[in-house]
Amino acid sequence: MKITVIRPPLVGMRGDLFGSIPSIPVNVSYIAGALMDGGHDVDVIDCYGEEPRWYRRYNDTLIMRGISPDDLLERFDGKTEVVGISVNEAVSHAVSLDIMQVLRSRYSHLKFVFGGHHATAVADELVNKQNVDYVVLSEGEITILELVNALEKKEPVDSIDGIVWKHGSNKRKHYVEDPSSLNVYHTDVLPLENYWRIRYAHGPTNGRYMNVVTSRGCPYNCKFCPSPMMSQRKWRPRSPESVVEEFEYYIDKYGVRDFHINDENFSSSPERTRKICDLITEKQLNVTFCMPSGIKVETVSVDLLNRLRKAGCKFLTLSAETGSERLLKLMGKPVDLEHLMKMTRHAHKIGIRTSCFFMIGYPGETNADWALTRKYVARLTRAGIDEIVCPIMIPVPGAVAHENFEFGSYDDYGQLTFTPKWRNDYRTLELKRRLLYLVFFLRKAFWHPWRTFLMLPHVLFWKHTTKGEMTINRILDDFRRVKRQPAWNSPVPEEDHPSTSDSTS
Template sequence: MERGKTKDETLSCFGLTMKITLISPRIAVQKGDFFGSGVPYWPIELAILSAFLRDRGDEISVIDLFGSSPTTLEEVDDHYLQGKPFESFTGTPSVAKAEMFILFALSYMAHREILSIARTLKGLRPDITLCVLENSYAVTAYSIPQVAEDFFQSGVYALLCGEVYWNWDEILEFLKNKNIAKIPENVLTPVLPKDYKIKRKINKNPTYPIPEWDLFNLKNYWSIPYSHGPKTKQYFPILTSRGCPYSCDFCVVPETNLRQWRGRAPEEVVKEMIILRDRFGVRHFQIEDLNPTVNGARWEEICRLLIEQKAGIFFYFVSGTKAETIQIDQIPLYAEAGCRYISISPESGSPNVVKAMGKSFDHTHGLRLIEACHKYGIYTQACFLVGHPSESPEDHRLSCEYLRAMVCSGLDEVAVFVIAPFAGSLLYKHNSIKMTPSTMLTSFSPKGREGWNELSRRRKELVRIFFTERLKRGAGIWIQGIRALLGIPRTKMENLPRRIMFIYSLVLKYYIQRLLTLK
């Protein structure tokens, strides 16, 4: 929908409503590594799409496999799948009565799970319209055209690429009349040539409906002792913008968003927060934008509106943001408005590696930002990557030195990942990174990556440096440990102890049940 247009002008219905079932997969947890997988990302796009389709008059059902039962675990090769198996839903009206299924490609780590669901659905309902919706708002996602053959061989008919709100009527007309209607530019089907180039739809001034979170099991998401950001008792993820203008070669977003950033109006963002606050009693919001502060003035206005309206809301930049887009002198404004956490991504302490990645980072500004946040009570995270094809031992040494400097400036936590070849990234397209064997889970730190032992050593060295430097700075790290054990985290790192205990309790429960079944 475009600003300035009424709902009736923007949306046209076809007279007959449809029964559409939206499906979100289980979450993959790599064995022995809780840093690069297993994060409980909420299917935000499905909640927004549900509201959009309901507004049209469609009858919507949601099957959220993770959210339905995050205490259920199943072993699959080198990882676990967390959530209720799809087979548990095959006899429900959501499956039996649906006229269309839309599977959400939530994460590249869930790719095989999505294919399995597609095959099951095709076996149950061979004539049903089966679509896959791309996740275009997350770095953990993937470009679904890059693996189109996987989907088509599993029975999927249409890949819905990017955002579908801007030409949904055209998409629906095609899906209802496949033999005569024109194929929309942002839809890929098996009948198109293999070299066909899809064209994702980008609306530069977007507005979205309030997500239909009532269709999801919120209590289950809130009941687990961890989240993507620092875990609070109740919280919502929110998207205040879409896309990213940068061209990092390890990231899928340049392809899924065409390097176009789109910010929602400050008034709309604050309105959504307040509506959800009043409807659900939630005051904590995890900002899941790819790059929320590209337009710094926009977020400054959001802060002013939150202050003016005395919203009593707290927000956390959990997916990272471009450090240079936040002005140091505006940190007091962010803090007053309720900002409690900012994640930034230097990726490397080496300017050469950062340049080779296709991005830029002002290392001096990063230190000043960390220092200012520390002063005003905003907790900070820095994300580093090891294993870029251009990285040398000297580049790694520079990362170690820069991390030390960040800790001295007041950094609260670090996250270190081993670069992985996610479908859609330039590194994937150029086959720059090898997986051995290729059947292993491609996580945010894949154990199947060539050279894993050396890359794991570099990763551990950075983590060790962080803790060593923090210990030198007094009691802060011990206070973080106490908060972690008490379940009152202020950083993602403080989620880990309870998260590890929770997952291992599920693993133990799974193996006990399997032994009892064998007996």
């Protein structure tokens, strides 16, 4: 059967400097690969990756990067029978529906399958309100193949685990038990050279890198995060051998020696982390790697940091979220703030760059909590944290904190970026955030003048060591190289586009 798997263009708020930096969507290659291994004929259209410098207005508040749904039509193979769309982030909601609408208006026979974090969270809405044919819940590799096989043979789909469709829904019962058994080697379907050419990614990079996923799920239960809904807190690691094999494969195949580990919780098992590091060191792979999406600090120790450094770890993201124990309890996130301080100090000493997340505006945050956060950031700066990243809290569907959110309502899931201008306390939060960044920078310059000075050559010569340095170049690069395209007008009527009705209060 002919299937086209699509990664939608990237959507963001106009003028938002705080959005994530795009990177290689390996998850899309896993879905396409599973179908290819199952004997199907698969095309992948990575709308962002095909033209990463294309930029256009999407509506009054949003912009779109990459090829538009109309451009996609030109690349689309009319023999396709099933279209899979990856809707991982809430911001991709509307544009994914646009793609479906545009394709359906030309090819009425197409069946649409949506998957990803966001699609899983709003599956009923997609099927019942937006006419999506099927939503695959949570991990897609096994299910998409079962579904496509059933469609090909015109068999009923009602026994397939983890799907929602017009006439029913099967909650996911089975998760991939051993992710080492999955084939992750179909990255050729992605426009890798385009990603390497732009020279920025989710973690600090200078060019050729590869995103790697070494485990599935996360055992924690933070209320602002969709992960518990996605994986029911089942953390499933790949074996150290299979992770290192993957590194070796990319070294041989693409000459890539920089790896970005995008797990939700890479280091849940200290024993596994130790083994991965030791294998890399023993094999003298001469690689660098980083964890741009964060590790749980309690799972690392001085010994593990030393091993990580020796193996080539250059950058770690930690998540304190706040300096207030009271607020951490409200968030449902256990963090040992003193351990985080100690690990930051040690990472600084041995040359691992560190970034720390602080969430601003979590429901229930008081001035006293904010004062504790400022104080904690001050201490952390002295301990040697290289950068802080401060998203404003957004109620992501699928997260517990999405329910009963009382700080304003958004018109479109596209506005669920870390710069939520629709929040009625946005101005105050934005001011707090900017002041926190400014004070952090001044303190860093005072306590660590050499590191602060080094940012200049790192930015000038594109030798990024932190996300912040890379962000400066991304913004400058956007000014110089971005190719403006005509605005895209959505064919989906405004009232059907967003989900104002059942989103926020």
